[in-house]
Amino acid sequence: MTYCVAMRLDAGLVFLSDSRTNAGVDHINTFRKMHVFEKPGERVLVLMTSGNLSISQSVVNTLREKLESSRGTNLYKVRNMFEAAKHVGDCLREVHDRDAAALKQFGVEFAAGLILGGQIRGEEQRLFNIYAAGNFIEATRDTPYFQIGESKYGKPIIDRVVNPQTSLDEAAKCALISMDSTIRSNLSVGLPLDLAIYENDALTIGRHVNITQENAYYAQIRKQWGEHLRQGFADLPAPAWNTL
Amino acid sequence: MTYCVAMRLDAGLVFLSDSRTNAGVDHINTFRKMHVFEKPGERVLVLMTSGNLSISQSVVNTLREKLESSRGTNLYKVRNMFEAAKHVGDCLREVHDRDAAALKQFGVEFAAGLILGGQIRGEEQRLFNIYAAGNFIEATRDTPYFQIGESKYGKPIIDRVVNPQTSLDEAAKCALISMDSTIRSNLSVGLPLDLAIYENDALTIGRHVNITQENAYYAQIRKQWGEHLRQGFADLPAPAWNTL
Numbered sequence: 269m270t271y272c273v274a275m276r277l278d279a280g281l282v283f284l285s286d287s288r289t290n291a292g293v294d295h296i297n298t299f300r301k302m303h304v305f306e307k308p309g310e311r312v313l314v315l316m317t318s319g320n321l322s323i324s325q326s327v328v329n330t331l332r333e334k335l336e337s338s339r340g341t342n343l344y345k346v347r348n349m350f351e352a353a354k355h356v357g358d359c360l361r362e363v364h365d366r367d368a369a370a371l372k373q374f375g376v377e378f379a380a381g382l383i384l385g386g387q388i389r390g391e392e393q394r395l396f397n398i399y400a401a402g403n404f405i406e407a408t409r410d411t412p413y414f415q416i417g418e419s420k421y422g423k424p425i426i427d428r429v430v431n432p433q434t435s436l437d438e439a440a441k442c443a444l445i446s447m448d449s450t451i452r453s454n455l456s457v458g459l460p461l462d463l464a465i466y467e468n469d470a471l472t473i474g475r476h477v478n479i480t481q482e483n484a485y486y487a488q489i490r491k492q493w494g495e496h497l498r499q500g501f502a503d504l505p506a507p508a509w510n511t512l
Numbered sequence: 513m514t515y516c517v518a519m520r521l522d523a524g525l526v527f528l529s530d531s532r533t534n535a536g537v538d539h540i541n542t543f544r545k546m547h548v549f550e551k552p553g554e555r556v557l558v559l560m561t562s563g564n565l566s567i568s569q570s571v572v573n574t575l576r577e578k579l580e581s582s583r584g585t586n587l588y589k590v591r592n593m594f595e596a597a598k599h600v601g602d603c604l605r606e607v608h609d610r611d612a613a614a615l616k617q618f619g620v621e622f623a624a625g626l627i628l629g630g631q632i633r634g635e636e637q638r639l640f641n642i643y644a645a646g647n648f649i650e651a652t653r654d655t656p657y658f659q660i661g662e663s664k665y666g667k668p669i670i671d672r673v674v675n676p677q678t679s680l681d682e683a684a685k686c687a688l689i690s691m692d693s694t695i696r697s698n699l700s701v702g703l704p705l706d707l708a709i710y711e712n713d714a715l716t717i718g719r720h721v722n723i724t725q726e727n728a729y730y731a732q733i734r735k736q737w738g739e740h741l742r743q744g745f746a747d748l749p750a751p752a753w754n755t756l
Contacts, residue, residue: 420664424693428738429745437750445745449668475753489748494672496747500740501673501689504733506681509719 269456270301270318270417273426273443274383276395276407279436280474281385281466284443285316286417286451288458302462303328305335305343308472311388313343313352314464318417319380319400320371323363327380330359349386349394356384357402364402381416386466393468421453422446436465441489444479448490461486513700514545514562514661517670517687518627520639520651523680524718525629525710528687529560530661530695532702546706547572549579549587552716555632557587557596558708562661563624563644564615567607571624574603593630593638600628601646608646625660630710637712665697666690680709685733688723692734705730 272285285301299321305313315331317324334342334355346352360380368378378400385395385407395407397414407414409432415423422445429442440463450457461479479486516529529545543565549557559575561568578586578599590596604624612622622644629639639651641658651658653676659667666689673686684707694701705723723730 418664420662420697421668423697424665425741427697428741438745440751441745441748445748453664453667453671477753485749485752492748493744496740496744497669497672500737500744501682501685503740504685504689504736505729507684508729509721 269454271415271419271422271447271450271454271457272301272316272318272383272417273413273415273419273422273446274314274316274385274395274407275413275426275430275434275439275443276385276393276432277412277430277434277436277439278432278468279434280468280470281314281393281395282436282439282443283314283316283383283385283462283464283466284440284447285462286447286457287460287462288456289321300462302464304464304473304476305331305386306473307344309389310471311344311386312466312471312473313349313384313386313388314466314473315356316383316416317380318382320376320378323360323367323378323380324382326363326367327356327359327382330362331356334359346388348388348391349384349396352386352388353384353396353398353404353406356382357398357404360398360400361402364400383414383416387469387471389471393466418450418454418457421450425449436467440465444486444489445493448493513698515659515663515666515691515694515698515701516545516560516562516627516661517657517659517663517666517690518558518560518629518639518651519657519670519674519678519683519687520629520637520676521656521674521678521680521683522676522712523678524712524714525558525631525637525639526680526683526687527558527560527627527629527706527708527710528684528691529706530691530701531704531706532700533565543569544706546708548708548717548720549575549630550717551588553633554715555588555630556710556715556717557593557628557630557632558710558717559600560627560660561624562626564620564622567604567611567622567624568626570607570611571600571603571626574606575600578603590632592632592635593628593640596630596632597628597640597642597648597650600626601642601648604642604644605646608644627658627660631713631715633715637710662694662698662701665694669693680711684709688730688733689737692737
């Protein structure tokens with residue numbers, strides 16, 4: 269499986285993805301799920317993928333192929349993020365047209381979930397969740413984040429902490445804690461992580477970090493957060509059975 | 513949906529269930545999912561149910577009917593918890609034989625998940641997770657808890673806190689926090705809750721509490737835990753981007 273999360277905050281966008289793929293527990297590999305398309309000063313688009321790896325790789329390859337073609341549209345030609353989301357959805361449908369029937373014959377569902385976020389000059393930053401059918405929804409101030417893959421383990425902490433006013437640093441911390449909770453509870457999500465931070469109106473990716481087991485900051489917040497949870501737990505009053 | 517969790521600790525057993533059932537978001541109701549079968553001094557069995565409500569109610573009705581029949585076995589006749597788990601599995605198979613084909617005609621899957629725990633005199637306390645097929649697994653010291661229903665949201669905190677040495681009070685706190693995380697992130701899980709605590713070798717349910725919105729202890733730990741998480745969050749160092 270996969271776990272990816274993206275947040276749209278007033279201050280910018282935060283993207284975090286794991287890198288584990290598995291086809292059964294005896295076939296676990298590391299593949300990047302975050303793909304950055306950037307023309308500094310003009311546009312930044314970040315795509316994260318979940319689902320069947322052959323499908324998501326085909327989508328990314330299709331997107332890249334179109335970048336090099338002079339015909340038709342591509343992610344460097346689209347005029348705004350809505351067009352970009354439609355273009356990614358169209359590429360997903362191309363892959364569907366090629367592969368879905370063959371996969372079905374082998375009992376494999378056409379599973380894909382994508383997150384696309386970024387900014388194109390002249391428009392505000394935007395964040396989309398694109399479904400396997402190529403349709404999509406956009407993040408709003410009411411729901412400023414999207415998750416794909418193994419989303420449930422890491423959802424409670426985001427629901428408690430993140431709102432549009434959250435700073436980029438806080439949001440990055442929250443995304444890493446959410447990822448840590450997921451990794452602890454689900455074998456199919458694993459390091460290394462890709463973390464990208466986009467500052468609103470920067471039109472270039474400010475920070476893009478690959479986080480491995482050796483990353484000191486990640487190790488520190490994992491440890492500190494775990495200790496904090498255990499301490500908070502100990503501090504909670506015992507059930508007052510008489511009054512329950 | 514549903515969320516139920518049970519823990520087998522050295523000190524005893526903890527059971528917690530929500531009470532929300534839904535058939536689409538416009539048809540949400542409150543039904544108990546925890547059923548206690550008790551002969552004080554001789555045996556205590558606690559059954560929690562998830563899945564299709566008609567199935568789980570039919571299983572419980574079948575179990576109760578058999579209690580009143582002089583023929584065949586029942587939960588008051590079985591000699592140990594392994595026999596009890598087999599008996600519950602058999603009742604589930606009876607319901608399957610009656611309903612599964614008809615449900616399938618309407619595109620409804622035969623979905624059921626049960627947790628059975630308790631103690632019968634002469635044997636130690638035991639805890640089982642019974643699947644829709646009537647087969648089951650037993651909790652061990654390595655994996656001292658089972659969840660059914662919407663299990664993922666509330667799993668990380670249990671993974672961090674619970675082990676066989678955890679006290680009953682601590683385990684009850686943890687179950688309530690796990691439930692709170694689930695309720696916050698998933699509309700299909702809701703109050704009131706049923707909490708039952710079984711002290712090892714007591715052969716009677718020591719505490720069985722129904723927890724509503726008005727329960728002061730639950731409100732307190734919800735609030736205190738939420739504040740603790742936010743505080744711990746604020747205390748975590750900001751990402752040290754230079755060294756990441």
